[in-house]
Amino acid sequence: xxxxxxxxxxxGCPPARRGVAAAELALILPLLVLLVMxxxxxxxxxFLNHSLSIASYEAVRVAINFDSNNAAxxxxxxEIIQARDVSGALLSISPxxxxxxxxxxxISLTATAPCDENTLIPPWFFGGKTLSVTTTMVKx
Amino acid sequence: xxxxxxPNKRETKTEDRRRGTITILACFLIVVFLASVVLSVDVAYMxxxxxxxxxxxxAAARAAGESLSRLQDIDASREAAxxxxxxxxxxxxxxxxxxxxxxxxxxxxxxxxAWDFVADAEPINAVRVNGRRTRTAPSGSIPTLFxxxxxxxxxxxxxxxxxVRLDRDICLVVDRSxxxxxxxxDTAPVMSTGDSRFCQxxxxxxxxxxxxxxxxxxxxxxxxxxxxxxxxxxxxxxxNYTSCSYTNYAATINQxxxxxxxxxxAALQNISNSKFNGMTDISAGILKGIQVLTSAQARPxxxxxxxxxxxxxxxxxxxxSTVAPQAAAENIVIHTITFGEANPTEMQAIAxxxxxxxxxxxxxxxxxxIFEEIALTLPVMFTD
Numbered sequence: 230x231x232x233x234x235x236x237x238x239x240x241g242c243p244p245a246r247r248g249v250a251a252a253e254l255a256l257i258l259p260l261l262v263l264l265v266m267x268x269x270x271x272x273x274x275x276f277l278n279h280s281l282s283i284a285s286y287e288a289v290r291v292a293i294n295f296d297s298n299n300a301a302x303x304x305x306x307x308e309i310i311q312a313r314d315v316s317g318a319l320l321s322i323s324p325x326x327x328x329x330x331x332x333x334x335x336i337s338l339t340a341t342a343p344c345d346e347n348t349l350i351p352p353w354f355f356g357g358k359t360l361s362v363t364t365t366m367v368k369x
Numbered sequence: 370x371x372x373x374x375x376p377n378k379r380e381t382k383t384e385d386r387r388r389g390t391i392t393i394l395a396c397f398l399i400v401v402f403l404a405s406v407v408l409s410v411d412v413a414y415m416x417x418x419x420x421x422x423x424x425x426x427x428a429a430a431r432a433a434g435e436s437l438s439r440l441q442d443i444d445a446s447r448e449a450a451x452x453x454x455x456x457x458x459x460x461x462x463x464x465x466x467x468x469x470x471x472x473x474x475x476x477x478x479x480x481x482x483a484w485d486f487v488a489d490a491e492p493i494n495a496v497r498v499n500g501r502r503t504r505t506a507p508s509g510s511i512p513t514l515f516x517x518x519x520x521x522x523x524x525x526x527x528x529x530x531x532x533v534r535l536d537r538d539i540c541l542v543v544d545r546s547x548x549x550x551x552x553x554x555d556t557a558p559v560m561s562t563g564d565s566r567f568c569q570x571x572x573x574x575x576x577x578x579x580x581x582x583x584x585x586x587x588x589x590x591x592x593x594x595x596x597x598x599x600x601x602x603x604x605x606x607x608x609n610y611t612s613c614s615y616t617n618y619a620a621t622i623n624q625x626x627x628x629x630x631x632x633x634x635a636a637l638q639n640i641s642n643s644k645f646n647g648m649t650d651i652s653a654g655i656l657k658g659i660q661v662l663t664s665a666q667a668r669p670x671x672x673x674x675x676x677x678x679x680x681x682x683x684x685x686x687x688x689x690s691t692v693a694p695q696a697a698a699e700n701i702v703i704h705t706i707t708f709g710e711a712n713p714t715e716m717q718a719i720a721x722x723x724x725x726x727x728x729x730x731x732x733x734x735x736x737x738x739i740f741e742e743i744a745l746t747l748p749v750m751f752t753d
Contacts, residue, residue, distance in 0.1 A: 253391035261395070261402055268406035271514075275413040279420060286424045293431070295596045333439055335456060364424050365456035367432040367449065369596060 266350055274355055277315065277347045281340040281362040284309035288320060289338045289366045292327045299327055306340070316346040330368045337365040407515040418460045418502070418511050419526045425457035425464040426500030426530040433471060433496040434532035438598060441668050443493075447471045450498055459500075465507035470499040476533040486531050492700050493670050494534055501527040536671040537599045538626055539592075540658045541585065541633065544679045544708075545605040545617075545640055546649040549578040553733055558681060568613035570642055577680050577708065578641065580733035584740040585637055588676075589630040591744035600626040600668065602661045603633040605640055606654030607647025608685045617647040619686065620657035626666040650685035651677070652692045655703070655719070659696050673701040676743055677719065678736075682712035690715055693722035704728070704743050708736055 288306040291297055303320060310318045321339045324330055340362050344355040352358075429450040436442075436449035450471045455463040474497065475490035486495055503525040504510045510523035547560040550571040560567060571578035592599050603624040610617045624636035655677065662673040675696065683689050696703055704725040705716040713729055720727035726743075730736035 250391050253395070257391065257395035257399075261398065264399070264402050264406055268409055271406075271410045272413050275410065275417050279413075279417045282417065282420050282424065286420075286427075289428075333435060335453070337456070363458070364428070365453065366428045367435050367453060369431065369435045 267353065269349060270353055270355065273348050274344065274360065277342060277344070278360055278362060280310070280313035280315050281318065281342055281360060282364070283313070284315075284318070285320070285338045285340040285362050285364040288340075289336060289364045292322065292336045292338060293366045293368050295332070295369055297327050302327060302338070306338075310340075315342050318342040327368070332368050334368050335365050336368055337363055339363040403515075403518060407513075407518055411513050411516050411521075414514050415511075415524055415526070418524075419528070421457070421459045422464065422500050422502060422526050423528045423530075425454050425459050426498050426528040428457055429454035429464070429466060429471075429500065430496055430498040430530035430532040433498065434534040437473075437493075437496060437670055438534045438536045441670050443473055446473075446496065450496070454498070454500065459502060459508070460511040462508055464500060464502075466498065466500070467507055470501065472497045472499070476531065484531070484533060492672075494672060495531055496534075497529060497531040499527065499529055501525070503527065534597070534670070536597045536668065537674050538602070538662055538667050538671045539599050539674045539676060540602040540604055540626070540661045541588070542604045542606065542654045542658045542675055542677045543581060543585075543637075544649060544651075544654075544681070545578070545607045545645045545647070546681060546684075547607075547646045548649070548681050549581065550576050550645075552576055553580060562612070567646065568644055570644055573641060577733075580736055581678065581708070582637060582641055583733070584737040585634060587737045588740040588744050589634055591741045592630055595745060598628065599630075600628050600666070600671070601630050601633045602626040602666075603636045604654055604657045604661060605645075606650055606657065607645060608650050608653075610647040612646045613644045615644045615646070617645055619647075619650045619653035622657060622661055625664065626661060648685040649679065649681045649683050651679055651683040651689035651715075652686040655689060655692050655696060658703075659699060659701060662701050663699055673699065675701055675703040675723075675725075676706065676740070677703050677716070678706040678708060679716065680708040683715065688715070690718035690722060693719045697723045706730055706736065706739055 284306050287309050288302050291305045292302045299322060302322060306320045319341050323337045327336055330336055341359050344352055344358045344360060432453035433446045433450035437446040447468065451466050454466045457464060472488045473493050474486055474488040474495055475492060476484045476486045476495035479485050486497055502508060502511050510525045512523050513521055516522060547567065548558065550566050551557065551560055552575045573579040573582060589601065592601065604620060605623055606620040607617045609619050623640060624633045627633065658675045662675065667673065693703060701723060702725045703719055703723040705720045705727045707713045707716045707729045717727045728739040730739050
């Protein structure tokens, strides 16, 4: 767009037409900016969802070990969450104590994180929302 | 851009048209921008969906492996895989598996350490789950988020997960010939009938038998630390011989396969309390071990392992390595332990014939370490 403006001046356009170009630009530019911002927000949210998926999967892999305990599960979860730079992530373990879960029983781990704390730009579609991912495996 | 290079004399004619140039350019750019948005968001979404599909497929395969081990039933294992696949969402919907997506077979470790899965091969020790979101799959393909603007309506990720379950049925085959009552410090290969210890139970702190007893305790303790489920049996061998008012048999099943390891240690204790005597009929011990590992108590989907221990060369029965192929035919692996004087060549041949390892224990400490090592040898469960 700026290239166009410069070329227009070089071509010796009258001032009135330069104004037309500027007006058209003014109409179009916000649309393009919004498109870029929305795309950034969507990608950030997909990334956040991906982080929660990986963290809950890695944590549940620890939880299903026959000699696991909640501390080890949370430690693994925090490790991934920190590596992926997620803020305010929480883990809920069901049933509550993985050490006493009998073999063959399902263990579900739910990872949640607030969208507001994990965006590059102020959220537009995801403002105030919380992303949550659950991964379920069987105790071994 | 070429509009601006037009000669000035045509400028008035094109003036009206040129007013829309930014709009035209912007329309073109919007299409380009939209394409980049679609590409970035949908590619990220595809990666996310693949990750979720991998989680669901892994969960299904591991559940199938766990169930196969616990229930020893293929149908129950298949159901467990289906249930767990559905418990995990892929792109917002549960992953539904077909029966054909769950394949049972045999996995073997290759020389490089990688595992090779062969579908439907016996003995069954592995499950492969084919997690797919293709158009023909029960849960269908995954719709794109914005791809429809460019006539890309869906994508079809697939993931494979294979789980190898290495539960073991283990039969300990131990030597209870007279020489086992010799002290660890003795150098004579056999015990004479005139020895004062001949008509006594073994001395538990000084004899070879005592060392074996400690080693078996170490063995069962190590089994308790492994994640897989072992069942343990005890066979002892000597020879058909009656002395000191005690009747010995060539080979005895002292404990059938049991998931309670104290059964085997209690059976071993019973031998410790007896005035056992006899020659060394290793082949009879091996045959008894095969009988135990192919009995009704043996689990159909567990790996069969025999741990054969001897302190002397065979002095009764046929050459032991000639019966080893019978064990190999039943997929039984024999790990052999040579304690003290035994004939290492013969023990090596037995191990080689069945794909097992041969260990030489020069002293009691080495014997205990070897028993522990065998208990911890096999990896548990493996996903690829």
